[in-house]
Amino acid sequence: MSSVTGSESTINAFVDAIHPSFDYLLSCTAFSACLFTLLVVLFAFSTKESRRRVVFRLNVFAICLTLILGILTGLSNGKAITDPFDQVSKSVYIATAAFAVIPPLLYDSILLSRLFALYPVSSTPPATLLKIFAFPFCVKCARIVVISVGLSNYVKSGLNTSSLVQDQLATWFRNPMPIAEWSMQVADNLYSVSLFLYNLHVRTSPVHRTTSGIADRIRQIFYISVANFVFPLMFNIAQIVSVTTDHSPTTGAVLVLINNYVTVMGVLCATLWFSGTEWVRAHNQPQSEDSFPLNAKLGRVHGASGKSGDDILVIGGRSVGADTTNSDVGLTKGSDRRAAPAQDGNHSSV
Structure with missing residues (x-):
């Protein structure tokens, strides 16, 4: 009887040990599959004109970064499940952490680039551009400093992968570095989205009284822009709550991974909507007066x-x-x- 009890305890201990890795692996596998499908759809609905745009290339680059995150996460956590006594090297584990915390800076920059549609560099006074982009630039620089310091301290905390995992368990609760970074991310996104939606409303208010077709398109742009901010905002708040209330980093790490995918998918869905509209117009419809092309300039x-x-x-x-x-x-x-x-x-x- 005692041997049976000892075997059950060993199995339960093993299951508890691999449970976080299983959660990470399952989350990244599901979202990576969805993201890869959206990437195929993006290329299917793209045209030569849309593929030349910087935003299209940034979207593809962001998707590739997120897929690399999924690969590294699968490699690190798959190894932890199949061979817990011989985990991946320290460099691979650090690369996984870096791909989880650094790319959101790029994703937020893609959302910020929408302001150039309202304030073109060639026709906007430099003083106006400085007033508009000074705050997000300073915030992004501060986020880079916080992320760099946090990763540096994390790398120095352990000599191997096992010690890094143990240090993560010990330093997760109320760690000031992720709290500061996620708080600045909320402020960064709130600024760019609010300014974009305000200018979109002011500059397109006459359209709502002229052509219903264009007004519907602008209304859809508004909803997409709000969704691109609301869903990442919810995950940012959930991450901050998790790091301040939960001693275990499992839930917070899952939220960080999912937030990366949700942010990329939000930006990608906006690009897909415009690419699909342009693809239909290019293949099935002639250019009409009521069309709202992808290269809309407001x-x-x-x-x-x-x-x-x-x-x-x-x-x-x-x-x-x-x-x-x-x-x-x-x-x-x-x-x-x-x-x-x-x-x-x-x-x-x-």
Whole structure:
């Protein structure tokens, strides 16, 4: 009877030891499969024009980084399950941790790049660009410093993989480094998304009174942008709550991994929506007046008609004139009030 009890205790201890690794492995496998499918769909719906854009390439790069994270996580935790007494090398384990905490900086930068659609570098005064991008730039620099210091201290804490795992268990609870980084990430995303949505609302308010088709597209952009912020925000808050209340890092580490995938998928779904629209337009539909192309440029052109009271809202290839002396807003089609065409290098997909 005692031998049976001892065997059960050994099995239970082994199951408890590999349970965190199993959670990490299962989460990354499921989300990596979904992300790979979305990558295939992204290329399937892309066109030559969309593939030349910087945002498209950044999305592909972000997906590749996240898939590498999934591979490293699977390698590290699969080895811990199948051969717990001979785990992966220290360098592989550190690389896994680095790919889990560093890439969110890139993902947030992709979301921040949407502001260049509203403030093109070629036509926006440098002082305005400095005012807009100074805060997110400083926050990102601070996040880089915090992540670098945290990873450096973590690397120095152990001589091998087993000691690093033990140090993670010992230093997870109320560690100031991840708390500071996730808090700055919330502020960074809140700033970029709020500024983008505010300018989108202000600059496209005349469109809602002219063409319902374009108004529906802008409304969808609003919902996508909110979703790109809300879901990562929920995981950021959950991560902060976990690190301040839970002594075990298992739940927090799972949230960190899932947050990486959710953030990339949010940005990717926005690109897929525009790529799908452009693909349908390129293959099945001629260019129409009500289309909202992928290279939409939102901005105001002043003095197009020689009157100081006229503004033209540029959306892709269309313009909406807003005359301050008349409450009716109409589409301008004449050559005398034609806005300058949007240059391909001065826009950014949502």
